[in-house]
Amino acid sequence: METSRFAKPLTRRFVAGETLDEELAVARRLNAEGFLVSLDHLGENVATESEAGASAEAIRQALERLDGLPATVSIKLTQFGLDLSYEVCLHNVEPLVRKARELGTRVEIDMESTVYTERTLEIVEQLHASHGAVRAVIQAYLFRSEADIRRLNALGVPVRLCKGAYQEPDELAMQEKAEVDASYLRLAKLLLDEGVDPAIATHDERMIEVARGYPKDRFEYQMLYGVRRELQSQLVRDGYRLRLYVPYGDAWYPYFMRRLAERPANVWFVLRSLAGN
Numbered sequence: 001m002e003t004s005r006f007a008k009p010l011t012r013r014f015v016a017g018e019t020l021d022e023e024l025a026v027a028r029r030l031n032a033e034g035f036l037v038s039l040d041h042l043g044e045n046v047a048t049e050s051e052a053g054a055s056a057e058a059i060r061q062a063l064e065r066l067d068g069l070p071a072t073v074s075i076k077l078t079q080f081g082l083d084l085s086y087e088v089c090l091h092n093v094e095p096l097v098r099k100a101r102e103l104g105t106r107v108e109i110d111m112e113s114t115v116y117t118e119r120t121l122e123i124v125e126q127l128h129a130s131h132g133a134v135r136a137v138i139q140a141y142l143f144r145s146e147a148d149i150r151r152l153n154a155l156g157v158p159v160r161l162c163k164g165a166y167q168e169p170d171e172l173a174m175q176e177k178a179e180v181d182a183s184y185l186r187l188a189k190l191l192l193d194e195g196v197d198p199a200i201a202t203h204d205e206r207m208i209e210v211a212r213g214y215p216k217d218r219f220e221y222q223m224l225y226g227v228r229r230e231l232q233s234q235l236v237r238d239g240y241r242l243r244l245y246v247p248y249g250d251a252w253y254p255y256f257m258r259r260l261a262e263r264p265a266n267v268w269f270v271l272r273s274l275a276g277n
Helices: 007-011 020-032 049-064 086-103 117-131 145-155 177-194 205-211 229-237 252-261 265-275
Strands: 036-041 071-075 107-109 134-139 159-162 199-201 220-224 242-248
Touching: 020 036, 020 049, 020 242, 036 049, 049 071, 049 086, 071 086, 086 107, 086 117, 107 117, 117 134, 117 145, 134 145, 145 159, 145 177, 159 177, 177 199, 177 205, 199 205, 220 229, 229 242
Parallel strands: 036 071, 036 242, 071 107, 107 134, 134 159, 159 199, 199 220, 220 242
Antiparallel strands: none
């Protein structure tokens, strides 16, 4: 599927390309248009230490080539060996965080399914204590998220808030959209009132409105590259900081399909984006 001639026009709307050069070209163009970016080298759940090391090398190269670009990097810890061991993952990620701190940027550590939540937050907190230069991601649909945000706020760890895209059991996650939306609004306000440089990650205009009354330098919005492009441009014109999550690499198919399959509403969302803005 990754090599299909029919797939390329579709994926290029949402994926910068397969190479770092293509990614950086898109990042520079977006920056010239007023956007911040976060580079995401696609991939997850590696099976060997050599694969984990290759992922770390790819991000090291991306950081080395930022050349003043106001960009962060986004990573999933399973791509760096979390399935192998906590120690292997930390060994691969810690040098990246040190490099990000040297460059005046940060590593955004994506949240995966609840199988990994506790270990991910442990690594985030350990790296923050040693180096800073990290931002955690918290998913609003998890029942545990308010407690996690309160702890991260107290530690001074920046947080990106998203709704959550994995299928989770009823006892761990809210299942009704209205309940998730209410949780998102409540947690966003908690971050905006008490957090450090929070990121409000959403394409939902009702969720966007929760931050409108706060100083524009107090937070940033985050969205996916290629989704709701007119809304993205309007936020930049209004003077808000907006960071676009820009994926690249040849492992685009799992990324793309997961966004469609794990939450059926995303299918309509992508189709709307292709048809309009």
